[in-house]
Amino acid sequence: MIRYAVVGAGWISQQAFLPGVGQSGNAKVTVIVTGDRRKSAKLAEFYGIGSVVDYSSYDAVVCGQDIDAVYIATPNHLHADYAIRAARAGKHILVEKPIATSEEEALAMIAAAREAGVFLMTAYRLHNEPGTVAVLEAIRSGAIGRPLFFQSIFSFQTVVGNHRLKAESWGGPLQDVGVYCINAARHIFAEEPIEAVAMAHRPGDDPRFQEIEASVGAMLRFPSGGLAQFVASFGAAPVDNYRVIGSSGDLELDPGFKFETATKLRLRRDGEIHETPFPHIDHFGAQVAYFSDCITSGTPPEADGEEGLADLRVLRAVEKGSLTGQPQPITSPPRRCHPSPDLVRMTPPTDRRLIL
Structure with missing residues (x-):
């Protein structure tokens, strides 16, 4: 123990x-x-x-x-x-x-x-969650051909007083939920991105966003030509999903990121649609x-720590790109491994918790 x-x-x-x-x-x-x-x-x-x-x-x-x-x-x-x-x-x-x-x-x-x-x-x-790993296994098996495009939205309405709204703690939707989109894209393409372009929005009349951006949108370019597009927001309706479009099919995980709900995979190819729900585990x-x-x-x-560092480099490039309006280069060594079925743990969820 x-x-x-x-x-x-x-x-x-x-x-x-x-x-x-x-x-x-x-x-x-x-x-x-x-x-x-x-x-x-x-x-x-x-x-x-x-x-x-x-x-x-x-x-x-x-x-x-x-x-x-x-x-x-x-x-x-x-x-x-x-x-x-x-x-x-x-x-x-x-x-x-x-x-x-x-x-x-x-x-x-x-x-x-x-x-x-x-x-x-x-x-x-999510590296230990069955739906996330199933997406990667489907792509590795050629289920959608070569992955070409990734699209994702992760958004919700945050509340006043949350420490993630503080600039001093490097808070913001990019860091808090955008990191999920980045991490998913990196493993879907099995590469490290080489360039980021981005823009952000901060409404002037919303007290929640006096120190941070409300929404950040970005495009990442990968060495193979893959493109990943995502939006992360603290000021929109709750959405968390992603879609991968390949050369001969596409797939979608919706919900895709949150731990409160089970993931569900939709795979479309040759005019047929296959849906696979996954058990709701305790992430x-x-x-x-x-x-x-x-x-x-x-x-x-x-x-490991290098996995966190790889995403951090992308986060900083996206942040700088949103501030300057200029494309930002990203340099990270290739990962030696990616999430695989042996990482999955089918841990049952629980309703026993105390929120203060």
Whole structure:
């Protein structure tokens, strides 16, 4: 049983990670590190977690013997600090997306984990989800011919007060949900993009978007000629899907990204349409089960620090492109592997959670 410290007890930890750990079958949370001990004490009681500490005690937690790994769910600009400190203390790290706010931070995180001999995994839960992997398997099998175009929208209406609306934490729809579109496109084409063009919109009359953009749209170009187009928004109706058009067919995953619903694949070729619904799994439970398996077996995780860094380079290029109006080059080495069926964990969902 792999023991985790949850670093940051906000919405994603309450809604998804803490319930998911209980579904994993091979992990448990033993410590919550938080800025609100009163609130987190209720979470600890609900989930049977033995310890709640504030951030000033973080080093004592990671240097102690009560945990094997940390799950970092702080605002983006704090990821690197907490990850590096955990690595230096010999603890494995599961860090939320985006991995960091700069390439320099991500490289420092990767180096710290490597030097300490611990695993650093970026929290790409969809790599452990059956529908997402089925899309990649269908493309690899030639089901739609050569993939040519990718189109995606991930949008919802966010609320005032969310830390993702803060510029200081590098918040915004691109970083929060656009990263899903980017990650999907990279693995669908099995390449790294080489150029980005982008534009963004910030309404002047909406108090939510005083510091960040409401919507970002981008086009990525891949070495083989593939084109990926996506829109990420915090100010539109809830939509999350993507479509891949190939030389002899197309497929769509809708829903495609959110963890609250099951994915469904539609494949069209030669005038025929085939729909495949997938079981609704607990994405976070599957992710924790997979990472815990990696720790137990000593097998490096597929979604490692370099995977997070590859998306971060694209995020920064898209951001710069939206600010300058100019195409931005992207340089990343090819990935050695992509999500595959052996990563999938059919972890059942749960309704048992406490939201404060």
